[in-house]
Amino acid sequence: GENVEQHPSTLSVQEGDSAVIKCTYSDSASNYFPWYKQELGKRPQLIIDIRSNVGEKKDQRIAVTLNKTAKHFSLHITETQPEDSAVYFCAASPMFSGGYNKLIFGAGTRLAVHP
Amino acid sequence: DAGVTQSPTHLIKTRGQHVTLRCSPISGHKSVSWYQQVLGQGPQFIFQYYEKEERGRGNFPDRFSARQFPNYSSELNVNALLLGDSALYLCASSLALARGLTGELFFGEGSRLTVL
Numbered sequence: 001g002e003n004v005e006q007h008p009s010t011l012s013v014q015e016g017d018s019a020v021i022k023c024t025y026s027d028s029a030s031n032y033f034p035w036y037k038q039e040l041g042k043r044p045q046l047i048i049d050i051r052s053n054v055g056e057k058k059d060q061r062i063a064v065t066l067n068k069t070a071k072h073f074s075l076h077i078t079e080t081q082p083e084d085s086a087v088y089f090c091a092a093s094p095m096f097s098g099g100y101n102k103l104i105f106g107a108g109t110r111l112a113v114h115p
Numbered sequence: 116d117a118g119v120t121q122s123p124t125h126l127i128k129t130r131g132q133h134v135t136l137r138c139s140p141i142s143g144h145k146s147v148s149w150y151q152q153v154l155g156q157g158p159q160f161i162f163q164y165y166e167k168e169e170r171g172r173g174n175f176p177d178r179f180s181a182r183q184f185p186n187y188s189s190e191l192n193v194n195a196l197l198l199g200d201s202a203l204y205l206c207a208s209s210l211a212l213a214r215g216l217t218g219e220l221f222f223g224e225g226s227r228l229t230v231l
Contacts, residue, residue, distance in 0.1 A: 004157075006157075034219070034220070036222075042224070043205070043222040043223060043224045043225060044158065044205070044222045045222070046219055046220070046221075049219065089157050089158070091157075101146065101148070101163065101209060101218055101220070102148070102160045102163060102171050102173070103148075103150075103158075103160060103220060104160070105150075105157030105158050105159070106157055107156055107157050108155075108156070108157050
C-alpha cells in the first residue's frame with residue numbers, strides 16, 4: 001500500500017548548524033513531494049516542494065533533493081535559527097488524472113534549534 | 116485574500132453523537148480535501164472533492180461522509196462518534212488541476228474535535 005516513512009522523529013541542533021530530514025515512499029507513481037512546517041497549534045504550511053522531473057530545488061536556506069530510483073527525498077535546512085523549531089512533515093502524492101491530489105504524509109520530525 | 120476558513124475551531128462531543136465540520140476554500144479554488152490529524156501523527160487523507168464530485172476517499176469507515184456545495188465550500192460529517200475520532204480535522208483547498216498534476220494544498224487552521 002501507499003506509505004511514507006520519515007526519519008528522524010526528533011532532531012535537536014545548535015543554532016547555525018544544518019538539519020537534514022529524510023523520507024522514503026512506497027508508491028512509484030508518486031510525482032509530487034511537498035514539505036510542510038507545522039508550529040504548535042497551527043496549520044501545516046508549505047515550505048518547499050519538488051516534482052519528479054527535478055532532482056533538486058533550493059529556496060534560500062531550504063533545499064530538497066529527490067532520488068526517484070531509490071524512492072528517497074530529503075529536506076536540508078542550513079544555518080538553522082530558533083524560529084525553525086517546529087514539526088516538519090514530508091508527503092508524497094501519486095499521479096492521478098481528473099483532479100485527484102491525495103497526499104500521503106510521513107509521521108513528522110520535531111526539530112528543536114537551541115540558541 | 117482570506118485563506119481557507121474552518122468552523123468550528125474547537126468542539127466537544129460525547130460518544131455516539133454526530134458532528135458537522137465546515138470549510139470555505141480560498142476564492143477560486145475548486146478542490147477541497149479533508150484530513151484527520153491525530154496528536155503526534157501526520158495528517159491522514161479522508162476525502163477529496165473537485166467540482167462538487169468525490170474524487171478520492173481514504174481508509175475511513177462509512178461513518179465519515181462529506182459533500183461539496185455549488186460555491187465550493189464543503190462539509191465533513193461524522194456519525195456515531197468514537198473516542199478514537201478525537202483529532203484535528205484539517206481542510207485544504209487547491210486550484211483546479213491540470214491532468215495528471217497535483218496542485219499545492221493550502222490548509223485551514225483546523226477543527227479540533229474532542230470525543231468524551
